[in-house]
Amino acid sequence: xxxxxxxxxxxxxCLALLATAPAVHACAYGAVSPLNRFAMADYVILGKxxxxxxxxxxxxxxxxxxxxxxxxxxxxIAESLKGAKGLTRVRVAxxxxxxxxxxxxxxFFVNRHHEQPFCFLAGGYDFPIYKQDNTAFERQMAPxxxxxxxxxxxxxxxQSKDEEVRLITAGLLLVHHRAAARWTDAxxxxxEAIDAEQSESILKVLTEADWTARGPYxxxxxxxxxxxxxxxxxxxAARDFKNVKEFDAAARRWLSAHASKYRIAGIxxx
Numbered sequence: 001x002x003x004x005x006x007x008x009x010x011x012x013x014c015l016a017l018l019a020t021a022p023a024v025h026a027c028a029y030g031a032v033s034p035l036n037r038f039a040m041a042d043y044v045i046l047g048k049x050x051x052x053x054x055x056x057x058x059x060x061x062x063x064x065x066x067x068x069x070x071x072x073x074x075x076x077i078a079e080s081l082k083g084a085k086g087l088t089r090v091r092v093a094x095x096x097x098x099x100x101x102x103x104x105x106x107x108f109f110v111n112r113h114h115e116q117p118f119c120f121l122a123g124g125y126d127f128p129i130y131k132q133d134n135t136a137f138e139r140q141m142a143p144x145x146x147x148x149x150x151x152x153x154x155x156x157x158x159q160s161k162d163e164e165v166r167l168i169t170a171g172l173l174l175v176h177h178r179a180a181a182r183w184t185d186a187x188x189x190x191x192e193a194i195d196a197e198q199s200e201s202i203l204k205v206l207t208e209a210d211w212t213a214r215g216p217y218x219x220x221x222x223x224x225x226x227x228x229x230x231x232x233x234x235x236x237a238a239r240d241f242k243n244v245k246e247f248d249a250a251a252r253r254w255l256s257a258h259a260s261k262y263r264i265a266g267i268x269x270x
Contacts, residue, residue, distance in 0.1 A: 034143040035168065035217040038151075039175035041109040041122035042269060043090060044082035044144060047075040049104045050089065056096050059116055071099035072118060075108055081148035091118035106130040107141060112269075143217075147172055158201040163208075167215045170205040171224055173198065177266030178227040191265040203259035211248045225251050234262060 038044055051074040058067040070093035077088055084090060092110050094100065106128040110119035121127070131137045150157040150169045157169030177194055193199070209221035222244075230236035236254055241247040 033217050034140075035147065035171055035219070036175060036179075037109050037122070038082065038144055038147040039172045040111075040179060041082060042111045043080070043084040043087075043108070043119065043122075044148070045075065045077050045084050045087075045090065045108050045110070046079040046081065047077045047090075047105070047108060049100045049102050050074045050076040052099060052102055057093070059093070059113070061120065063114065069096040070094060071096050073099060081107075081144055082151055093118055093120050100128070100130075104130060105132065106137075107144065154198060155201070158198070158205055163210070164215055166205045167209055167219050167221070167224075168217065170202045171215075171217065171219045173202055174224050174227050174264075177264060178229070179267075190268040192268050193263040194266045196263055199262070199264040200259055202264060203255055203262065207252060207255040207259055211252065222248060222251065225255070228264065230254070234258070 053072040056069050056071050058069055060067050073092050073094055075090050075092055077084060077090060080087065090108075090110065092108060093113070093116075100106075108128045109122040111122040112119050129137065129140050134140075146168075150165070150172060154169055154173060157165055157172075160166050160169070173194075206221045206225055209215075211221045214220045228234075232238070235258060241250065
């Protein structure tokens with residue numbers, strides 16, 4: 001006899017689920033989701049390593065953790081894809097035994113440190129996309145350039161005539177707002193309601209999505225819905241579901257009834 005389904009496992013490999021969940025790391029089978037990398041970072045920048053400090057620093061990654069040794073590199077920003085518009089340089093901490101050489105160029109995914117005036121490599125993916133000797137660089141950058149366009153104008157992405165573009169945009173926003181940053185202690189995370197119009201648009205995308213299919217970057221409407229981490233307080237009755245189909249039907253009913261009045265709460269970053 002099959003056991004009833006109480007919840008449905010995420011169809012977003014490697015995603016962290018809100019403040020109390022573990023942080024995002026590379027997938028168990030080695031694949032890294034470009035969307036996760038972009039969405040989890042505070043800054044996504046193209047640039048060159050202008051300098052590396054000779055003296056290393058000892059800092060903790062989260063409050064209360066043991067201090068570790070890092071090398072501080074100064075990245076001269078050539079282009080900001082996310083979060084760093086107006087900045088010309090950013091300081092980034094690398095593991096002391098694995099830092100880039102001066103002159104190294106690439107795309108860097110970084111998060112701001114909770115106390116110090118520098119950043120760390122973001123999301124658990126502890127490497128930039130380097131340009132030197134990388135014939136696949138432009139191909140690897142293509143999705144991030146798409147994400148940057150959608151990030152700059154999310155309303156257009158959420159209202160696109162292309163269903164895949166709508167799902168990608170909703171995925172970028174939900175992962176950014178709802179997935180726990182690797183270097184943030186769960187108990188220190190705070191939630192804040194996101195823009196009401198954007199929240200409604202995201203939920204509308206999920207309502208209208210094809211729940212039987214998996215989209216690009218392993219996105220699915222079901223997986224994104226589960227990032228909401230709904231409770232009875234929000235009108236979601238946790239119960240035993242006989243199968244995925246029954247769960248999907250319940251989720252879509254909730255979305256239809258609540259999309260216009262529920263506000264997605266996002267993790268306050270930095």
